[in-house]
Amino acid sequence: MRNELRSEIKRLSKKAFDKERAHLEKQEKYREKFTRRTNVDATLPSVRSARPLHRHFDPRHCKRNANVLATAIWHKVLRYEYDPEPALVFQIPKPDGTSRDVTAFGIPDAALANVLLRRTLERNKKRLSPHSYAYHPDKNVFDAILALRDFDKDGKLFAVQIDFEKYFDNIPANYLKRKISDRSAVSLTPHERHIFESFLHHRLGDAEAHRTLTFRRKIKGTPQGSSSSLFLANLANHDLDRKLSAESGKFVRFADDVVAICGSYEEAQRLERCFDRHCSESGLIVNRKKSPGIAVISDHQHEIRTISDFTYLGYGFSDKGLTLPRKTEKKLQQKVSRLINIYLINSLKYGFNRRRANRRYGYDWDLLGLVYELRRGFYGGLTEQEIQDFLYNGRRLSKMRGLMGFYCLIEDPTVLKALDGWTVNMVRRASVQRRHILRTQYRRNCPTPSNEELILGNWIASSAWRSGDDGTDEVEVAFPSLMRGWRAARKHFFTFGLEGVQAPGYDSSFDVSILFDAFDY
Numbered sequence: 001m002r003n004e005l006r007s008e009i010k011r012l013s014k015k016a017f018d019k020e021r022a023h024l025e026k027q028e029k030y031r032e033k034f035t036r037r038t039n040v041d042a043t044l045p046s047v048r049s050a051r052p053l054h055r056h057f058d059p060r061h062c063k064r065n066a067n068v069l070a071t072a073i074w075h076k077v078l079r080y081e082y083d084p085e086p087a088l089v090f091q092i093p094k095p096d097g098t099s100r101d102v103t104a105f106g107i108p109d110a111a112l113a114n115v116l117l118r119r120t121l122e123r124n125k126k127r128l129s130p131h132s133y134a135y136h137p138d139k140n141v142f143d144a145i146l147a148l149r150d151f152d153k154d155g156k157l158f159a160v161q162i163d164f165e166k167y168f169d170n171i172p173a174n175y176l177k178r179k180i181s182d183r184s185a186v187s188l189t190p191h192e193r194h195i196f197e198s199f200l201h202h203r204l205g206d207a208e209a210h211r212t213l214t215f216r217r218k219i220k221g222t223p224q225g226s227s228s229s230l231f232l233a234n235l236a237n238h239d240l241d242r243k244l245s246a247e248s249g250k251f252v253r254f255a256d257d258v259v260a261i262c263g264s265y266e267e268a269q270r271l272e273r274c275f276d277r278h279c280s281e282s283g284l285i286v287n288r289k290k291s292p293g294i295a296v297i298s299d300h301q302h303e304i305r306t307i308s309d310f311t312y313l314g315y316g317f318s319d320k321g322l323t324l325p326r327k328t329e330k331k332l333q334q335k336v337s338r339l340i341n342i343y344l345i346n347s348l349k350y351g352f353n354r355r356r357a358n359r360r361y362g363y364d365w366d367l368l369g370l371v372y373e374l375r376r377g378f379y380g381g382l383t384e385q386e387i388q389d390f391l392y393n394g395r396r397l398s399k400m401r402g403l404m405g406f407y408c409l410i411e412d413p414t415v416l417k418a419l420d421g422w423t424v425n426m427v428r429r430a431s432v433q434r435r436h437i438l439r440t441q442y443r444r445n446c447p448t449p450s451n452e453e454l455i456l457g458n459w460i461a462s463s464a465w466r467s468g469d470d471g472t473d474e475v476e477v478a479f480p481s482l483m484r485g486w487r488a489a490r491k492h493f494f495t496f497g498l499e500g501v502q503a504p505g506y507d508s509s510f511d512v513s514i515l516f517d518a519f520d521y
Helices: 002-038 059-064 066-078 107-124 141-149 173-181 190-200 207-212 228-236 238-245 265-282 326-349 365-379 384-392 402-409 414-442 451-456 482-496 512-516
Strands: 087-093 099-104 158-162 203-205 250-254 257-262 293-297 309-312 315-318 321-323
Touching: 002 059, 002 066, 002 107, 002 326, 059 066, 059 107, 066 107, 066 190, 087 207, 107 190, 107 228, 141 250, 141 315, 141 321, 141 402, 158 265, 158 309, 173 190, 173 228, 190 228, 203 207, 228 238, 238 250, 238 257, 238 265, 257 265, 257 309, 265 293, 293 309, 326 365, 326 414, 365 384, 365 402, 365 414, 365 482, 384 482, 402 482, 414 451, 414 482
Parallel strands: 087 203
Antiparallel strands: 087 099, 158 257, 158 293, 250 257, 309 315, 315 321
């Protein structure tokens, strides 16, 4: 284990270096884009010099001393004296204007947690509930979606959704200790149990606490920021899985996100009582305000609460099949609106490079950049030609990524058609506004293509580009389409299954926001 720990420390140190380098390169790229658009030199952001925290947060120190750190930690574990170095607590903003606390461990402690997770998951993957799909080495979010979709829909369909209140923060430590000591539920060595218990009561504090060395001990909840939290969070709901399995119907659990479906109201009530019994035994708390409870899934109103669909793991489940949920639709519209503003409108308040747009030759670099950015987000890096060749010429795609790669399971694409029309219309309106600003402030002009010209890509004059003789690649001006991307993803799913589809990653739970990471901004 010591050698494995040393390798993991080096890997995490390299990962930290790569992340820092990627961040600097991304900032430099954004400054270059700003300068090209506005003809104004972008200023460097002010950097506050901060006193370094513990050396375990320094990747340079950890990489140079990986062998010493691994040996020291391993000897502490053997003597049952291991105690993680104090974790750093900081806040990140949430979309609703509030913030949430995030915990980060030093590199050696994070490396030990990763090694521990791999070993315990490998040894216990056959003991884990078959209905639990998070943090499982052989399962991912697609397996959970397909498992929930594969249910007999004859007659009425009832859904039971329960939301736990701050699940990862409120799991009692005593309950977790009982579970990791239960040999009938999990197989752990004495040293592994010692490491888990040490993480359960680790020290933590914000930057000020690290400067003054005034830390506090964690008394409940999983050690968030450490991969050991993933195994503990799964174990905390193991008894709930057993209770739900004994009842009729079907359920799927992804970390703390549980949904059960059945064919009668009586069965739904029994499933709901399973949650109540589990909470009374484990000390977990049900969030009554956010928990939908029992509902019948139907397009027609019934005597009890009726819903046309419900959202789970980024998909909408309804009688018509899987679809894009309203929440994801709104997030996508917000993302597209932001991209349109960045590329076409926002930079004009700072200046304008006269070579960016030319009405005579029918090109606009910023509009073309927006088209490429949307294509990268929709198709995950695939070109328009690759999509067309796969759909119509039978050429194989080696991978299927991006937003539509994830939504290859959608069965009702009605929302995608509407979003395609909305996106084209928003770009056209922004182009008109862009032309007005350029005329009034800079006495310049730019293309204002119609919806049809945007879709076909014939708004740009062929004489504006060189291609062929000098090796310049032909530009792809055709507007990207969610429907076209979905058709390619759907064909790829039916032809090759999900093996070539990249499932999104996750930390503590699945968040639909990670689906938009393919966009540059």
